[in-house]
Amino acid sequence: MPIHEIRHPLIRHKLGLMRRADLSTKNFREMAQEIGALLTYEATQDLPLEPARIAGWAGEVDVEKLAGKKVTVVPILRAGIGMLDGVLTLIPGAKVSAVGIARNEQTLQAQPYLEKLVGQLDQRLALIVDPMLATGGSMVATIDMLKQAGARTVRALVLVAAPEGIAAVERAHPDVHIYTASIDDHLNEHGYIIPGLGDAGDRIFGTR
Numbered sequence: 001m002p003i004h005e006i007r008h009p010l011i012r013h014k015l016g017l018m019r020r021a022d023l024s025t026k027n028f029r030e031m032a033q034e035i036g037a038l039l040t041y042e043a044t045q046d047l048p049l050e051p052a053r054i055a056g057w058a059g060e061v062d063v064e065k066l067a068g069k070k071v072t073v074v075p076i077l078r079a080g081i082g083m084l085d086g087v088l089t090l091i092p093g094a095k096v097s098a099v100g101i102a103r104n105e106q107t108l109q110a111q112p113y114l115e116k117l118v119g120q121l122d123q124r125l126a127l128i129v130d131p132m133l134a135t136g137g138s139m140v141a142t143i144d145m146l147k148q149a150g151a152r153t154v155r156a157l158v159l160v161a162a163p164e165g166i167a168a169v170e171r172a173h174p175d176v177h178i179y180t181a182s183i184d185d186h187l188n189e190h191g192y193i194i195p196g197l198g199d200a201g202d203r204i205f206g207t208r
């Protein structure tokens, strides 16, 4: 199954706190980053390693290191910025590819307005970060963009996913694995996830 609901106790606890309407911006922001880091840990379990021989304290020692071009993190603006540092805590050498997606009010389609991708995407694992997978429109548009630019392995890290968004990604990109702290119940008539977190961008940036 390409959807992974990570039910680790630390994630359950932190997400429970994030659902509180009275949580401060500071705490909401910190937990978005912390859960981002924990999801990163899960989503990178199969990163390829290569052997290396190094000078250790007691002479030469055989170790392992990450092989190849490694990772690009792809925050979907604006809310994805709220998980970026969490990913970079664990993968400090990752390159960042920023993506901006707006909704065309005529067609209601997700339309890219910013595409600042790193090179050699074919050799990197692309980790998309966006706190809320709601309708899936922005996520599908971002995956389309990454694949058109050459990406072959794409994974998505989201704090909360709606069944509607999961279905949309699975339909368009069945190869893309989604890692989430929670599969929530449904979308309401305004496109908000229920029970969800509210507007994650506003809560991260303190604009509500």
Ligand code: URA
Residues within 6 Å of the ligand: 079, 132, 134, 191, 192, 193, 194, 196, 197, 198, 199, 200, 201
């Ligand atoms: N975006 C949000 O920030 N929250 C939702 O519930 C859905 C989309």
